Amino acid sequence: MAATAIISCFALPSKFRNLSLNASSSSMPLSPSSSTLRSLSFSSNVSVSAFSNGCLSISKAQRPFRYSVVCEAAPKKADSAAKRARQAEKRRVYNKARKSEIKTRMKKVMEALDDLKKKPEAQSEEVLPIEKLIAEAFSVIDKAVKVGTLHRNTAARRKSRLARRKKAVEIHHGWYTPASPAAA
Numbered sequence: 001m002a003a004t005a006i007i008s009c010f011a012l013p014s015k016f017r018n019l020s021l022n023a024s025s026s027s028m029p030l031s032p033s034s035s036t037l038r039s040l041s042f043s044s045n046v047s048v049s050a051f052s053n054g055c056l057s058i059s060k061a062q063r064p065f066r067y068s069v070v071c072e073a074a075p076k077k078a079d080s081a082a083k084r085a086r087q088a089e090k091r092r093v094y095n096k097a098r099k100s101e102i103k104t105r106m107k108k109v110m111e112a113l114d115d116l117k118k119k120p121e122a123q124s125e126e127v128l129p130i131e132k133l134i135a136e137a138f139s140v141i142d143k144a145v146k147v148g149t150l151h152r153n154t155a156a157r158r159k160s161r162l163a164r165r166k167k168a169v170e171i172h173h174g175w176y177t178p179a180s181p182a183a184a
Helices: 002-010 080-118 124-147 152-173
Strands: 018-024 040-045 057-063 066-072
Touching: 080 124, 080 152, 124 152
Parallel strands: none
Antiparallel strands: 018 040, 018 066, 057 066
């Protein structure tokens, strides 16, 4: 019976810092060798004990006509699920910023290419600043793949989209002539 009393104190909620199992007898006193407990009462004490610094201690306290078993539970460690949630939130914010930068750079390249395509008397040298924008966009996309923000196939698709749009503008103005399928 005493063993079950000790085990049951471990199953109590963790809000109790200091737990005591009191065995009291109304008519006869318990001897130290007695293993039967007539009644058990639980009491919670909110004070933090100095002798239980992260350890579990069990002590037997003697009072007139009653014996007590005192169990003190160690403070609970931080929940790993809460830490995972904090880490996931940090990554989400970081990835969101990186994806936003990718979209912004792609949008700038697309707008510059559309403006160049609409220009009737455009020169081939006007593509050079756009190529710098494309190179910066490619760099940001590649870094996103490296740190795991984007999947490599998604990155390849976005880079291909930019390259195809540039090639379409060059074909539109006659600066690039694609090879005929028969020659390949």
